[in-house]
Amino acid sequence: MAKDLSATVDEQKTREKLLRDDLEQEQRRSRELFREIQSMKGNIRVMCRIRPAPADTPQEELADFGPRERGEYSNHWAKMCIPQERKDFKGDIVTESRNFSFERIFGQEESNDDIFNEVSDLAELALSGKNVGVFAYGQTGSGKTYTLSNQGSPDTSNDGIIPRTLALLFETAEKGFLGYKYSISVSILEIYLDNVYDLLQTSPTGEKVTTMIEGASSFALESLEAAQEIINMATGMRASSSTNKNAASSRSHLILTFKIGREPINTTSQEQVKDGILNLIDLAGSERPAASGMGGQQLQEGKKINQSLLSLNRAIAALGQGTQVAYDDPLLRALRPCLTAGSKTLMFVMVSPFKRDLSVSIQTLEKGQEATNAKLAAARRGNNPRPSKTPTPPPRRPLASSRPSPASNRPPPRS
Template sequence: MTELKGAWQKTGIETSTTIQTLESTVSSLRARIHFLESGSQAQSDSFADMESRLQEAIRSAEISKQKLVKEESLRRILFNQVQELKGNIRVMCRVRPIFNSEESQVAKLKYPDTDKESKELEILGKEEKSSLGNVTRKAHSFSFDRVFAPESTNEEVFGEISQLVQSATDGYNVCIFCYGQTGSGKTHTMSSSDGMIPRATHQIYETATNLQEKGWTYTMEGSFVEVYNEEIHDLLGNSKDFDKKKHEVRHDEQKKQTIVTGLRSVSLDSPNAVESILKQADANRSVAATKSNERSSRSHSVFMLKLVGRNSVTNETSEGTLNLVDLAGSERLKQSGAEGDRMKETQNINKSLSCLGDVIGALGQGKDGGHIPYRNSKLTYLLQYSLGGNSKTLMFVMASPLEAHLSETLTSLKFATKVHNTHIGTAKKSTKVRERSSDA
């Protein structure tokens, strides 16, 4: 696969260089023709030869450009075939970094793989005393598509998912979401200044720029919502209107796309535009202090990026979406110390996460036409097409490294294992070829 990728890159570079050289030749020849037409007999005699060479250079440049476009189409096909082989729903685990004040509270975690790309995690459970007085600790082993230890950085994490983000520019629906208990590092991974959301959008801008020479132009629109107490709020709207404005989830069965009514959509023409809406969304998101975390997210947030591409050479269009989801943390009511409004929030959070588990469990049964309980929560209904087979989906299970959080960590990892064993079918990309205009 590495050799194939290298061959693509080498061919693409060589073809691009050829096009640049030929375009330079065309420019030079045009200048010389202009000079030759100035009146000299000798110049006139060589005009026909120069014109012939000019036309040949133009034809060669066009052939090279067509070759480059065909190579890009082949790259897209082969690239997404490789992604399918890796699995349409993938699960990765990240153990959050350890703070200096926590070094004496760390649980016993092991990473059995010796390979650079670790895929296994082993956790020793709490001490248990047998009837004979013997103290034992049960070892729990887990295996995922990738395991990131506490010392891993957001750059390393994104390096592993960047290829999945690429699929969105190729016309696929892509969904990446973080799951885990409160304080396990979900928001740091997704929405921090160097998190997955800003990194993903930066990569998409770079890809769109690089594809311009192959005839592609892209437009991007972003929206940001939260699911709070089974209600949808527009995080790019006015927070004062949250209780007044109702948003409904609707699905386009034909296009396999989700629409949220009354949602503000922002044109994203630069990375700065993304940073701006991230700040606005963060300011509007529902957070509160609990015993589990000083600033606990009380809602699930979903960043939705729509990418529409058009190729002026092949007349092809593509439409992909990238959904980046930061799930609210699961909490046990006793541990969170939730009361009143906080208790209601916690109950709704746990209910929607439970519904997510039910949906994935139903999908895992693999029964065509069987009932999938998407409507049991706003979260699962919103993510219906991200979970139900028309999307490339990646789940990050976030784990706390602390001994005090062992029970919740094990619960999260067992749920992630359930997801990892689920097959949701093959994603389909949204592309079509437009009719060319007959105007000459």
């Protein structure tokens, strides 16, 4: 009887070991498949969003972004052809077209929910140990902060990327994503002029504390609620000022850095585990200082903002070409972990829907096109392998009109 019981216990242990081995093998296959899919998407990704206009905006005030054309391997709007009028040397009005191409273009009718459904895999990529950076680039009033930081309470249906990413990180970590248990911490920096501020610290007088980038404080996040409270408190300290584009324009770059530690749930695993980093960056407005009614201190702000944005574009181009990145600006030094070979970078190009802003919008789109060209250069170098079987491109026909629906009552995003 004792022998039979002992044999039964041994058989049970053997079955449990086999099940654990099978589970670990399946998790390993899942990790490899996930990484392969992300590799196909490339290390540099560029998307565009046209900010929704108020529902009662007269049609003649809206910019014409041309017919909606699908991408080569996408069912979504990905190519933009903008008609532009100008006078030729005879003084006659001629129309030219400006062409831009991105991974995806989000029209005015698309919501923050649509945005996050497209980019949520990047948060999961950081959970898998990669360095990831997501940033919003565009003029004041183009919807950068709305897309990244909007937070509705109790209604969360149109939350931005940051609150949705927080929720996803905690939800996925609790499920033991890809066979790991996780720890999450955050650092929050503001770069204003040439100063770097640690927004998780305050001086005894309540003023912001300057810091070296390497010395930024890090705060362990124990729950989603605590994380939201900390981030809301810190981002409320961000520098802003009034311009003729926006009554409270952000005049600094805001960088949230999430460090994601991992440990295998299976304690017998010999796998080398690397922590992940996720940077979410709300850049200052990219418009030219003179166009924003700036003078004095604001003029200096505008110059510094544009200098750092130019350095960022150069860094992305260098990544695409495989050349050395010059970390010659505080913004680049703060983003260094996510601006190196093997990291993942997503640039959101944000543009205004209004005809009056079209010249600035085209300047923004040109910067986005430079990043798209860097992505193509990286693909040509073989850094972003394509699937072994190239899918047949769908018919390239115009999509629905780019005009917002008159029935839409979505409020316009803030800058």
